[in-house]
Amino acid sequence: MVTGSSGTATAGPSWTVYIGSEISGALRVAVEVCVRVMGGKVAESIDEAVAAEGSSNGKGASNEGYIVCLPAAYATYVKTRERHYIPLVTPAWAFRSVLHNAQVLLPTEKFSANPRKLFSSIVLYTAQVEVEPDKVIRSLITHGGGQVVSHPSRSATHMICLRPEGKEFLQALNWNAEGAMLGVEALADSDVATSGTSFLAGGCRGSIPDCVLKYIMGQCQLSKHHIVSYNWVQESVHANRLLAENLYGFDHKADAVAAPPVVLSDVVMALQRDATLFPPPADATPVDIWKDISQNSANQWTSEAFVLAEHIATRLRQRMLQAIQAMGAKVLVLAGDDPGAMEAATHVVCAYQTGRAYELAMTLGKPVVGLQWLAASLALRTLLPMTFEELSIRNVLWYPAKKFGSIPGMESLIVTLSGFTARSTPSRDDMQAIIRLTGACWLPVLSRSHTTHLICLEPTGEKYKRAITWSCQNVVKLEWILQCVKQWRYLPEADFTWAGKPKLPKFDVHDALAVLDTAADKEITPLKPKDADAPKPPAVPALTTPVLLRTTQPDEAAPEPAAKGQKAKKAPAKAKTPTPKTKPPKAKEPKTKGLKTEEPKADAPAQKAVASKEGSKAGKAVKRPRDEPSTAFVAAKAVATSKRVAKSGAEDDDVVVVKRTVRTKAPKRVFLLTGTHEEIAINESIVQFLGGVVVHSQRAFDPTCTHVICRELRRTEKIVAACAAGKWILTPEYLRDSRAQGLFLCEEGYEWGLDKVSKDHYCDPRVWLPVAKYWRTTLAGGGARALEGWTLALLGDTVPPPSMCAHVIAAAGGVLVDVAALLKQFKAESDPPMLVLVAEDVKKSDKTLKELVRRKVPRVKPGFLVDYITKDQTARPRIEDYLA
Secondary structure (H helix, E strand, C coil), X not given: CCECCCCCCCCCCCEEEEECCCCXXXXXXXXXXXXXXXXXXXXXXXXXXXXXXXXXXXXXXXXXXXXXCCHHHXXXXXXHHHHCCCCEECHHHHHHHHHHCCCCXXXXXXXXXXCCXXXXXXXXXXXXCCHHHHHHHHHHHHHCCXXXXXXXXXXXXXXXXXXXXXXXXXXXXXXXXXXXXXXXXXXXXXXXXXXXXXXHHCCCCCECCHHHHHHHHHHCCCXXXXXXXXXXXXXXXXXXXXXXXXXXXXXXXXXXXXXCCCCHHHHHHHHHCCHHHCCCCCCXXXXXXXXXXXXXXXXXXXXXXXXXXXXXXXXXXXXXXXXXXXXXXXXXXXXXXXXXXXXXXXXXXXXXXXXXXXXXXXXXXXXXXXXXXXXXXXXXXXXXXXXXXXXXXXXXXXXXXXXXXXXXXXXXXXEEEXXXXXXXXXXXXXXXXXXXXXXXXXXXXXXXXXXXXXXXXXXXCHHHHHHHHCCCCCEECHHHHHHXXXXXXXXXXXXXXXXXXXXXXXXXXXXXXXXXXXXXXXXXXXXXXXXXXXXXXXXXXXXXXXXXXXXXXCCCCXXXXXXXXXXXXXXXXXXXXXXXXXXXXXXXXXXXXXXXXXXXXXXXXXXXXXXXXXXXXHCCCCCCCCCCCCHHHHHHHHXXXXXXXXXXXXXXHHHHHHHHHHHCCCCCXXXXXXXXXXXXXXXXXHHHHCCCEEXXXXXXXXXXXXXXXXXXXXXXXXXXXXXXXXXXXXXXXXXXXXXXXXXXXXCHHHECCCCCCCCCCEECCCCCCCHHHHHHHHHHCCCCCCCCCCEEEEECCCCCXXXXXXXXXXXXXXXXXXXXXXXXXXXXXXXXXXXXXXXXXXXXXXXXXXXXXXXXXXXXXXXXXXXHHHCCHHHCCCHHHHEC
């Protein structure tokens, strides 16, 4: 049984509870009994509990304060919570703490008194439910403040099943029968109040009276194990209130297994064995750097002084304080109403735009930042920009929310995302964070019955098409939720909906290759600029530019695009004042077998080169400038990343014109970023702040990049291809120091290739440390690429995967063809080499492999490709050592 403690059982910080005035009678007595049994103090006023929360107990720990209230009175205490952190919980929090472990207070997150949290204090598990519906149930229950466990438990209040059968169903019937034996329904509130008052008057010594224990079990819904169908959750969410469970039960003939009479102490012991039913919440923010920042302290912020708002959760505020002090900065404490500490502050950290710290900061004109801004700055060890005027998801997340709680009217919304990934801008994690900020529920799957809003990055994808097919009303753009947060109100969706038919999805790789094969007999017209003297447009897929840069307006000097169906007009001739930067060298026509070209006339636009059928089949390599990506790579890139269907010729000309004007400007640094999602997000914000560009290619290499940032030099596609292409491969410190100086610094001091690797960086032992610098300097000095002129083919599912092989071969100057094309071109002892990378899973009986053996075509292991580029270049790997 649960025994009293006389207020001395718990060690460590003391805790104080204010019991709301709306709680009376037996319920109030039961709450006070639980508080006193666990060694807590009942406060006489709200101010007493608020003052206790976060105060020092004189022993190196902080005291704790709580407000126990009913959901109906929740709004009464919200203003207090906006100014100072203190949990607002239901009586079930105190009851469950006693029932599960009388010495330890449970986390408060699953016992919120917020009436919008429909499933607060409910513990639920599922049986017979498929994976996708189970995801929906878990999302709805968790968003509603409930707890979902993965297995049947005596401590649960509800079980969801589809049919009245199975061992889980019978077990629930037995637990339900046990609860009925306790006789909770027969208890009179007056008896509970009398017994509880006597127990309190006696100093809470001995065991808690049985009637009080039964009463608190009934209040926690543990006297009846509810067995309900899936519809109970669904319709409760739609009704925005908990519906009666008996309306969603099952008609069945099964009976509980006969069992001996239940002893109350046995039930309590069973509950106490489930002490881990409510695990402590994760203290980490989206950028988890609080817990170990002190282990890597650095005095880099010695001139900074921070003020932390009192409405930040106490435990999180303590970790933030330690992390800030580890960086050498000061943390100032506001004492009473004296604004003296605020005058010396350089940063004021707030979770909401409320409270004393925020109001003083606004009065004195001090910079105000959010929790995620501080987390990102600590992770990067540099102070990030504090300009939040531009409407972007990062600025919304990095600035304090308007108020504590949610946007009125958005709590009942259920939002699904489409098109957002870990590498997109904004990322999926950012979108989930902003959905939580509004108070809406994020649902990982599109549910016809539950999803109220689908936010699409672009009008493409299966979810978008399905939503259109289902005639979903609220298929909206990203800007809708950004504006809702900015204005802190539920805006109408009409101005933010995606209009028109869904765009076609991107090609499947195999389908695209099949299309290319069937088109081999048709005329192929390579893309050429209209003027011979005009620079060629860069081969940049439209989707590789960041989302925020896609709306960039063309130069005023650029000619207006021609109407659809009309030829684009030439821009008026300008005075000839060529400079080395604006006038590119005249393109030379390559001499290629099977490729016919005509010299353009002096006054006429250049004619398009037409390839004959024989030339298209031959697959002969065409030499190109060193900084131009190979045709094979461009084709593969277009297949892999394009999400748009090709438009008319006039629109293509418009794009070329815009690109042409951009090329006349000073070249920008174009970055490929690697690392965790948090590292990429932080580094991207620095690049954009300094005026650079970040390309998003997921895990693939993008030849348009000029710099690659990596903390670890591994044999990934981005790193290997960047080495082969002679790109700058730099450590993250380059961006950190550039941010501190306000401009991009010289790269040489940050390039991978130094004699030693610091403890903050890692180099794969299979990679030659100076390899990045070697290839960059070699290519910059006019040297040949690693595979310049080579012709290669792939046989089987190679490791590295075929897509990576294609990108690396193109970056290294080689040409990738299919095996049939290579066999047609093959000549013994050809120079440059012609090789086939043969996967290990290709059987010796394979007809293609037999033909390669018969023709004596060199066959090598796929690992040769990466080794040849990344191994020690003073003793470069030999083909003979990799023969398959």
